[in-house]
Amino acid sequence: MNFPSVAIVILNYNGRNFLEQFLPSVFASTYPDKRIIVADNASTDDSIVYLQNNFSSAELIMLDKNYGFAGGYNEALKKVASDYYILLNSDVEVTPGWMEDMIELMERDKNIAACQPKILSYHNKKYFEYAGACGGWIDTMGYAFARGRIFDVCEEDTGQYNSNEKVFWATGAALCIRAACFHEMSGFDAYFFAHMEEIDLCWRLQRKGYSVYCCASSVVYHVGGGTLPKTNHRKTYLNFRNNLIMSLKNLPFPETFWKMPLRILLDWLFAFKSLLQKDIASFKAVLQAHIDVIKWMMNGNKCQELPSKKIKDIPGVYNGSLIWAYFIKKKKHFSEIVKKGG
Template structure:
């Protein structure tokens, strides 16, 4: 690349002093030559902003007046940022040398790539992929997301099996590269999601605009995961189940049929939670359904805002839950490649 497009790394912070102290040094030492660093703060009550001002006085701070969640928090921060590319980076991510350059090179080489992600490995077990993103995200016919390198809660070790860069369905919000113009074209994240799956909804809307979502294996980062909401927190269960239904209603080709099937599958999940003694999670699923129907008309209206087409590529034409639990297909390579289109 002879000319370096401008890139802004935006880290959304909420009471994240520990993560900033631990992981910001690796980010701040990034070698990309045309780079701006931004901390977007979501109404923190700890001393994280004071820590940044004292130790990183050149980093720009954009402060929201309260905690707007991941989705609206980023929307408010990025509307004040000018760059050719945004990198939305979680505060609990450690980056490696030369992690930006191959990503920007891939996107510059193909103007139809709207968003992309690097390889996401686990910070605590660096030979393993990380749950939130792994080697690029996909989705099945019924709205269940999974990744190359992670299906359900089974995460693969990285043995180089996904060292091929390719088009995927969604890119993780833990380290999301996106063109500013594409971000603005689709209106950023849906603020009603608050947190969780907003990046999948964003990528789905981009694909409906005929853009590509890309996985770039030449770039690697390490993600802790669960930095804001632990996976055992029922609030995380609520957001995942509700937002998944929001996303289906907004984007799926046959939303009513898909939602009908998903509600029954969610009931099975609710019963599994209850049988295993996870009553908070069981209640969270029920609460998610109530909130989904409360917002049904609102989401249906959003469905028409982007318009056709609803048929997009990189969807697994099957049920990943069936493939995993019944057919025993625990790894992405085990799935029938003919079912992807």
């Protein structure tokens, strides 16, 4: 039997401890035609020495600087020839058969460009993990959530989402993607640096006519970071900036015309709430994000020339307001917001 080639590419930046803890599970994977590659984003710790001494069979790609998640993978994957890429965070523990199920699913349907496994919490393995859970969704205003995770509420995994389903986005923590599709889309948008670049990529893939899936029979455990720490205002800035840019790039103009003012209003409600709570740094993060979005627009940036598609016509979109459902109607679980078959 011929197996398509798979390159597992782990982007590392000062992650020596995670490599030591989780690489053994990756090397234990039984898929026959795999390569394990560590792309190093100019780490300043002893990651490389550790790899050379303990995992000499891992291939190394040395980048000349820290390009971030998006740019780092773009640069690394220029050097990797394979049928499939699996972009795997260094803080992920994989389980037996995790690769086989995703590849089998995608081989059965050549229109699937990308998929993700079920992502459970490494620290509490009965619960979904924040970064992707059981497949990413989005509401019509561009707010991301997932099967098993709404904002900071992660559900217990009782098998309620154990079906392979089309989703809007697949998490970058464990993203299986056809190499040809990654390069056809010119990879991630490097301007994003980190946060939401995988949602933007999946959006563009679906505008091109491909589909994105969650393969729930494949399971991995992610350490992750959960909700954004209030003290990490760089993350706050990137999330607000990148979400607006992602919407500007991908929404048809008629939708952009009325949705963006509303999105900006919602951003400023958050900013002024932060100010009232004496969280000045979050206020400044939103302000800087909006300033940089304006600069991005003035520089003439735009998306690839792709077919225009209304967001509601893409699978994995909740045709309503996640903000309203969560904060006003107090619906905390995916199944309460998105009814079965919806």
